[in-house]
Amino acid sequence: MLEIKNLHVKLEEEDKAILKGVTLTVEPGKVHAIMGPNGSGKSTLSYVLSGREGYEVTDGTATLDGHDLLDMEPEERAALGLFLAFQYPVEIPGVGNMTFLRTAVNAQRRARGEEEMSSGAFLKLVREKARALQIDADMLKRPVNTGFSGGEKKRNEILQMAMLEPKMCILDETDSGLDVDAMKLVADGVNALRSEGRGFLVITHYQRLLDHIRPDVVHIMADGRIVKTGGPELALQVETEGYADIVAGEPA
Amino acid sequence: MASRAEQIARIRAETTEARLAGVALPAGGAWLATARREAMGRVQALGLPTRRDEYWKYTDPSTLTAPAPQPAAIFDTGGKPPLFHEIDRVRLVFVDGRFDAEASDDPRLAGVEIERLAEAGRADIHWAKELYGTLEARGQKPVARTLAALNTALAEDGVLIRVTARAEKPVSLVYLHRSETSDAMLHHCVKIEPGAELTLLESGAAAARLNTVLEVDVAAGARFHHVRMQGRDHERRAATHIFARVGEGALFKSFTATLNGRLTRNDCVIELAGRDGVAHVAGAAVGDGDFHQDDTVFVTHAAPACESRQVFKKVLRSGAVGVFQGKILVKQPAQLTDGYQISQSLLLDEDSQFLVKPELEIYADDVKCSHGSTSGAIDPAQLFYLRARGVGREEAQALLVLAFLGEALDEIEDARLADDIRSRLEAWLTRHR
Numbered sequence: 001m002l003e004i005k006n007l008h009v010k011l012e013e014e015d016k017a018i019l020k021g022v023t024l025t026v027e028p029g030k031v032h033a034i035m036g037p038n039g040s041g042k043s044t045l046s047y048v049l050s051g052r053e054g055y056e057v058t059d060g061t062a063t064l065d066g067h068d069l070l071d072m073e074p075e076e077r078a079a080l081g082l083f084l085a086f087q088y089p090v091e092i093p094g095v096g097n098m099t100f101l102r103t104a105v106n107a108q109r110r111a112r113g114e115e116e117m118s119s120g121a122f123l124k125l126v127r128e129k130a131r132a133l134q135i136d137a138d139m140l141k142r143p144v145n146t147g148f149s150g151g152e153k154k155r156n157e158i159l160q161m162a163m164l165e166p167k168m169c170i171l172d173e174t175d176s177g178l179d180v181d182a183m184k185l186v187a188d189g190v191n192a193l194r195s196e197g198r199g200f201l202v203i204t205h206y207q208r209l210l211d212h213i214r215p216d217v218v219h220i221m222a223d224g225r226i227v228k229t230g231g232p233e234l235a236l237q238v239e240t241e242g243y244a245d246i247v248a249g250e251p252a
Numbered sequence: 253m254a255s256r257a258e259q260i261a262r263i264r265a266e267t268t269e270a271r272l273a274g275v276a277l278p279a280g281g282a283w284l285a286t287a288r289r290e291a292m293g294r295v296q297a298l299g300l301p302t303r304r305d306e307y308w309k310y311t312d313p314s315t316l317t318a319p320a321p322q323p324a325a326i327f328d329t330g331g332k333p334p335l336f337h338e339i340d341r342v343r344l345v346f347v348d349g350r351f352d353a354e355a356s357d358d359p360r361l362a363g364v365e366i367e368r369l370a371e372a373g374r375a376d377i378h379w380a381k382e383l384y385g386t387l388e389a390r391g392q393k394p395v396a397r398t399l400a401a402l403n404t405a406l407a408e409d410g411v412l413i414r415v416t417a418r419a420e421k422p423v424s425l426v427y428l429h430r431s432e433t434s435d436a437m438l439h440h441c442v443k444i445e446p447g448a449e450l451t452l453l454e455s456g457a458a459a460a461r462l463n464t465v466l467e468v469d470v471a472a473g474a475r476f477h478h479v480r481m482q483g484r485d486h487e488r489r490a491a492t493h494i495f496a497r498v499g500e501g502a503l504f505k506s507f508t509a510t511l512n513g514r515l516t517r518n519d520c521v522i523e524l525a526g527r528d529g530v531a532h533v534a535g536a537a538v539g540d541g542d543f544h545q546d547d548t549v550f551v552t553h554a555a556p557a558c559e560s561r562q563v564f565k566k567v568l569r570s571g572a573v574g575v576f577q578g579k580i581l582v583k584q585p586a587q588l589t590d591g592y593q594i595s596q597s598l599l600l601d602e603d604s605q606f607l608v609k610p611e612l613e614i615y616a617d618d619v620k621c622s623h624g625s626t627s628g629a630i631d632p633a634q635l636f637y638l639r640a641r642g643v644g645r646e647e648a649q650a651l652l653v654l655a656f657l658g659e660a661l662d663e664i665e666d667a668r669l670a671d672d673i674r675s676r677l678e679a680w681l682t683r684h685r
Binding site: 050073074078084086089094095099103111143201 | 636640
């Protein structure tokens, strides 16, 4: 499904390589986790895949179902089924959350040549999905993420994911800034979306999120490369040993 | 060599003399003739504005004060329905500044007297005698607004509205532009009696050059809502003036959307004259290219415990210029004043300009007054967030621009009117991608 081969990326504005040959394949129905110390390039990978400006791909490829992601606008990637849950969801004062959701859902439908969702059907769906994430009517009415708590912002990301039903979900540090209860709520939301046809790439610094979202495969990233790949037990190893030993034990 | 002050005086005298050459006061009307004569006296005493005046530093008044207007092409609406066409309202139509009775609706409305200025001026006794030119004359201090005095002296048409109850539907002034060289002056007076309420709408391209004065007296406990759209005439040159007096516990709300136009100067002068009065004035302007739009607002708090808000938002691109000059004057008796002013621009490129002059002048000691002004571009993080959710760049940008204008649009109380204005702004944004 998601296939990344030998991806090299540098910052556009300075001559600084961030990703130095990342190779990774996420199969449908699987949850892959990327763990790694700060500055290893985890978030850059999520931004490059979703199309944020400011990065230059110097080598390698990234495809989703065979389509070249790197050649597409961010909105085209989204319509193809790629979703990034942001580490820092952006506040947009003046745009109601509901308007935003509906605009996004219908923009993707239009891009795929599907009919727009009627306002009745949309309302019904959004209420149902919001309830599961304990998002109340007030949060739906307020401007996007504006004045939301950390937990509310992350739940709002998962609500968008539930509404947009992407094929490939990238979660960038979704656990950051969450207490245990909020993390559980978010993890339940993600787990509810796990299905045979959907892939996940869960980026996290800590192992604790992976107690709630059980990964099939765990990758350790350091200095712009995947240095180790294993099963869920690898995450536990990070928890007990820390990154330093694991990273040091691998050839650079 | 002549001093700078002498030079300015000479330019002003020449400009005024050229404008008034061969101009005669309109004939007829006992009380109206007196008001016109007095106004002409003010024009001669104050002189017309020049670029060297403090409040015309950012906006060149020469095309507004010139003896003849610059021609302006007539905009083809392409058969699209006019603004507010689904709103039940009493339409009063003016073609190039002349009332068109046949095109207008029956002006009978319960609790509302509507008369044409030209006809009411002939009456011996008329309520408008106390209002016509009175608020305009008061509004000449401390800043001269001579184009408004010129209007009081020379305007031949306009509407006089007296409201004694809660009007069941809005009165809608509909302007049509049919002549490429029309030079229109309209003078409207609105008197809202205690406890009464009216919504006044203004829309449509009016003339090649337009000068309007709207004098509004909102009596104790009365409410006045004004929603205005300036658009559909790309070569418009307009100077508009609102003079309002807001009585005890009364409400005055005015919103203006400005789209396109070569030169638009909107003056608004408000006096909060009675305790607990409320005055909100707001504007949303969008323009590109040779668009110059200027909001000049002067709010005087003369009575205690009044609230005023000024909310102005401008979206500018491709060399467009936006100006905001806003003042809050709090007189000594106006304790417990709550004054607020915000002016913001969204510059869609580096060629456009936003020129701002906020002023506070406060003589009371127990007041709350705040003002702020910002100028910025579309936030790239917000744009990326929307695009990452599948919203195309242009749609995302339009959504963010409308969000930026939102605080001004929120000043329109009637949701249907706000929706109409919002959809017109959306359409503009779609056309100007």
